[in-house]
Amino acid sequence: MSCLAVGVVVHQSLRPALPCYRPLSSSLPRLIGTKMRSASTTATNRGSTPRTRSLGRETDGVAAGDDLSKGIAEFYDESSPAWEGVWGEHMHHGFYPLQPQPSSSSSGIDHRSAQIRMIEESLRFASLPEDPSQGPKNIVDVGCGIGGSSRYLSRKYGARCRGITLSPLQAQRANALAASQGLADKASFLVANALEQPFPDDEFDLVWSMESGEHMPDKEKFVKELARVAAPGGTIIIVTWCHRDLLPGEDSLQPWETQILNKICKSFYLPAWCSTADYVKLLQSISMEDIKTADWSDNVAPFWPAVIRSALTWKGLTSVFSSGMKTLKGALVMPLMIQGYKKGVIKFAIITCRKPKPQ
Numbered sequence: 494m495s496c497l498a499v500g501v502v503v504h505q506s507l508r509p510a511l512p513c514y515r516p517l518s519s520s521l522p523r524l525i526g527t528k529m530r531s532a533s534t535t536a537t538n539r540g541s542t543p544r545t546r547s548l549g550r551e552t553d554g555v556a557a558g559d560d561l562s563k564g565i566a567e568f569y570d571e572s573s574p575a576w577e578g579v580w581g582e583h584m585h586h587g588f589y590p591l592q593p594q595p596s597s598s599s600s601g602i603d604h605r606s607a608q609i610r611m612i613e614e615s616l617r618f619a620s621l622p623e624d625p626s627q628g629p630k631n632i633v634d635v636g637c638g639i640g641g642s643s644r645y646l647s648r649k650y651g652a653r654c655r656g657i658t659l660s661p662l663q664a665q666r667a668n669a670l671a672a673s674q675g676l677a678d679k680a681s682f683l684v685a686n687a688l689e690q691p692f693p694d695d696e697f698d699l700v701w702s703m704e705s706g707e708h709m710p711d712k713e714k715f716v717k718e719l720a721r722v723a724a725p726g727g728t729i730i731i732v733t734w735c736h737r738d739l740l741p742g743e744d745s746l747q748p749w750e751t752q753i754l755n756k757i758c759k760s761f762y763l764p765a766w767c768s769t770a771d772y773v774k775l776l777q778s779i780s781m782e783d784i785k786t787a788d789w790s791d792n793v794a795p796f797w798p799a800v801i802r803s804a805l806t807w808k809g810l811t812s813v814f815s816s817g818m819k820t821l822k823g824a825l826v827m828p829l830m831i832q833g834y835k836k837g838v839i840k841f842a843i844i845t846c847r848k849p850k851p852q
């Protein structure tokens with residue numbers, strides 16, 4: 494953990510993953526009433542199977558398939574040590590209360606606690622039991638980074654946790670951290686593709702994807718794999734970056750919105766974005782139950798400014814420059830993330846559901 498020049502308890506400079514844009518929404522039949530739901534709304538409608546195309550096929554500047562996977566792996570191999578050095582083991586946004594405490598100025602925010610709060614708020618949103626002894630005991634962490642969530646969940650629930658990532662360096666580091674934290678028998682990590690998971694059907698009572706969905710070039714396959722490995726009655730939690738839901742009558746984003754997203758994409762190895770409503774349709778099409786979504790964009794607003802501040806410290810700058818070009822390119826587009834959120838085209842979404850038990 495390091496402190497920024499401005500006194501913020503902080504992380505590093507580059508965040509691993511931004512999607513490249515091409516709206517999935519335009520290729521899916523509009524589902525009446527599937528605009529972004531509030532935190533308390535449960536979608537139980539079953540839509541017809543949406544006609545999805547493989548996202549990422551036509552993205553601007555980002556190759557799909559093996560090239561994309563290779564790019565993502567290299568990006569994380571390169572940038573993860575720098576991120577860990579400045580921000581620590583969690584490679585995801587923090588969750589910040591909308592009404593900050595009177596005493597908390599931007600320099601007084603503990604961003605690492607906000608990242609833990611993100612995990613806790615996600616569990617709460619998905620209605621997992623408050624009592625850890627009643628919680629999940631077999632968890633998969635899809636797109637695990639260096640395993641921060643896995644180790645946290647493993648400790649909280651006494652659960653077995655398997656993490657997968659495309660980055661060999663991340664998997665290795667995640668295993669080393671598990672061993673050094675006395676969790677080697679509980680949390681383990683391997684290199685594997687989320688779209689072809691090396692796990693049997695019906696395996697996990699919690700399927701966790703914290704900010705990895707935006708990397709997936711085929712959202713339909715992604716969602717189907719999450720559902721396949723979930724145990725009947727198991728919970729699926731997807732926390733991810735989306736573009737805004739399309740309005741009635743729209744079949745694409747506005748050109749200026751696409752431009753922002755494409756600029757972001759070009760600096761990362763990212764496929765197409767989709768909307769929260771698209772995820773809902775996909776989950777409905779495979780008969781998931783208790784589908785719930787929320788827009789947490791306002792709750793994550795302090796995150797990117799903090800990441801940029803940390804990048805501008807001596808430690809941040811040396812980390813970025815010594816990591817390599819991919820890291821530097823990522824750092825340079827970070828202000829566009831703030832712009833995207835402010836203009837409402839980027840949404841930070843949580844989507845949860847349950848796999849039905851057989852009748």
Ligand code: SAH
Binds near residue numbers: 584
């Ligand atoms: N969930 C972690 C890391 C988020 S960064 C955390 O919150 O700390 C995104 C992660 O998704 C990286 O580990 C990256 O390797 C992984 N990822 C992206 N595409 C993937 C894919 N197709 N299969 C497996 N992992 C993937």
